[in-house]
Amino acid sequence: MMRTRQHQWRCSDVTFHCPNQGLCEQWITVINEQLSLLTNRPKSLLVYINPYGGKQRGKRIYEQKVAPLFHRACISADVIVTEHANHARDHLKTEASLEKYDGVVCVGGDGMFSEILHGLVTRVQTDHGVDQNQPDAELVPCSLRIGIIPAGSTDCICFATVGVNDPVTSALHIIIGDSQPVDVCSVHHKDIFLRYSVSLLGYGFYGDLLTDSERKRWLGPARYDLSGLKTFLSHNYYEGTISFLPAEDAVGSPRDKLQCRSGCHVCQHKLSSKDKQWDISEREKPDKDGSGWNVMRGKFIAINAANMSCACPRSPKGLSPSAHLADGTLDLILVRKCSRLDFFRHLLRHINTDDQFDHSFVEVHRVRMFHFQPLYQESISLDDLNETPKKTGCSPMCPAPTACSYNTIYSSWTCDGEILPHAAIQVSVQCQLIRLFARGIEEQ
Ligand SMILES: CCCCCCCCCCCCC/C=C/[C@@H](O)[C@H](COP(=O)(O)O)NC(=O)CCCCCCCCCCCCCCC
Ligand SMILES: Nc1ncnc2c1ncn2[C@@H]1O[C@H](COP(=O)(O)OP(=O)(O)O)[C@@H](O)[C@H]1O
Ligand SMILES: [Ca+2]
Incomplete structure (x- = not known):
């Protein structure tokens, strides 16, 4: 294995020259013995291929680039x-x-990863009799590691854990048996389990963008740019109340420059103090009068909860450049109502070196849990949604019946690229619930 540019790995051959056949065979035996002692390396894998992800190249990528490497290993x-x-x-x-x-x-892509995540985590909880509907249940970590061969549209989970979207690099991380723990967020609505998330939970801008992009799937990865432009131009904002439990005992903060890298000290600190942390979170459970909880009501263009940086080729530093993969927290980014130009300036800072949190209308908090409640009760059942909302569909609190269409008073949450069926949600971070065949992004 050798490193090439920008976190990309390639195979390299090493040739040993040997004076006689006997010695050569001895070398081979010893090398094989030593390799078999490396218990981190997987010997047997279960592979799922989505043939329709991204540019529909999943099957070819696996057969041409990955399977031959697995075979050699x-x-x-x-x-x-x-x-x-x-x-x-x-x-x-x-x-x-x-x-x-x-x-x-x-x-x-991330959607396919999400399927694997849900399948595995649910399987482990069922096997251990853990009820996922219980928002404060302590989930059982998965012992099987997950490998990601990127073949989707965004591939943010691969990019943010490896540093590059490259099938050969990911295959090599799997072969050498790397291990990267990752936090998983559980999302509930009124004590009913909805979904897990590892990258972005986004309401407002990213939720609307994703909803629109699903109708343009035929466009492939370009659908996100088109829907991004459309969502940017519609410039909606949404009212609601966000309550969150700050991670006051956390080592880092969203605006420090301590980026999560291979062997990250912030995440390791979390590991060594995991038991202590559990006690703290026990004490800080939402005790209804909200001690320790911050509550904010407002008009938001976007509410983004980033459990990892969400770095991807579109934004190599991501939505929250200093978020950590395995520290038991997520970064909650609130973008309040502002002008189009200001929001554009904020977006632009995701692709240049300026600080995207350095705006008066943006705030960011490192949190362990949060709740969101849209201003108007979700009295409109999702099944009843049609183009013209019925009069009865409006809650009595709704100011102007004409403005009371579901599309403008509610957004949707995107959860790693899947749309959630409810706007009112409760989220909590489950520290290091899964492990990937990765090692985090290496310092260059
Ligand atoms: C002015 C340019 C602004 C660029 C801002 C880029 C911010 C990108 C942050 C992306 C965070 C992605 C988080 C991960 C999401 C994925 O899980 C999820 C599913 O992935 P999958 O399809 O592989 O299954 N993907 C997504 O949600 C897609 C997010 C795509 C974001 C594209 C944003 C484009 C914004 C364009 C704004 C245009 C303004 C133009 C004004 C003239
Ligand atoms: N065989 C299949 N046919 C149709 N959809 C599938 C299939 N396998 C997986 N999916 C779904 O396709 C969606 C997108 O997959 P993903 O691999 O994330 O691609 P992309 O990154 O392009 O969105 C996911 O929601 C996944 O559940
Ligand atoms: Ca995290």
């Missing part, structure tokens, strides 16, 4: 090409014989 792989959405999730949840494998690999 003596890794056996059972491959499932998915036939429909949720195929991988449901297979993992109930059918897959997980005891046969050292890891699960997903070939696709």
